[in-house]
Amino acid sequence: MSLILRPLPAYEPSTELSVADSGAYHRYQCLPSVPHLAVAPAEPDCRGLVTKILEVLDGRRPITQLRGVLSETVYEATLTRLRTTPPTTIRHTLTTLHTCRPSPTAIELCGRLDTSTTTTTSRPTRTTKAYTARLDLQDETSPWTCTFWRILH
Known part of the structure; x- marks a missing residue:
């Protein structure tokens, strides 16, 4: 496992740092600048996507409306869940939403x-x-796709 440190602009003196205080030598190489970040969906858009998925699970929206924004794996898993857990008696309400951007092409x-x-x-x-989801961007011309969705019990 390697540890990656990114330099702070106008702070780090060089592109390689060496730590030798403990007798063991560790070399940390700084990364080049982060590539251009793709435009991420705004929080209301993320909230809307999560709400739509919950509406599908409640039976208030047909799953075919989410075909373009769910990956094939998530789409099939949602179909399976709908077959095994009929949505007639369940109602989901979104309470909180937090986002994180671990890479330029992913939002969690x-x-x-x-x-x-x-x-x-x-x-x-x-x-x-609790729930967790991941949105990935395949390329600049395609929309953000939900590649992971779980409700945690």
């Missing part, structure tokens, strides 16, 4: 959602769950 989302399950014989059962 996480947050909290509330679920309520209703039955005809009892009061709604409310639970809070």
Whole structure:
């Protein structure tokens, strides 16, 4: 495993640093400048995408409307979930959304959602769950694609 340190502009004196205080020599090479960052979707756009996925899981939106923004793997996994867990009694509500940009072509989302399950014989059962997702950009001309989606129990 290698550790990568990026230089701070106008602070780092050279492109190679050597640490020899402990008797072991470690060499850290600084990375070249980060390539041009692709324009990331704004938080309302990310919130809209997560809401649309939740609407599909609730049965309020057909999954075919998300065909262009879900990767094939996520699309098939969502179809499987819809077949095994009928969406007739579940309602998801997005509570929080946090974003992180680990690379120029990736955005990671996480947050909290509330679920309520209703039955005809009892009061709604409310639970809070976490979710995580990842959006990837294949190239500059294609839209951001959701390549990972999980609701954590």
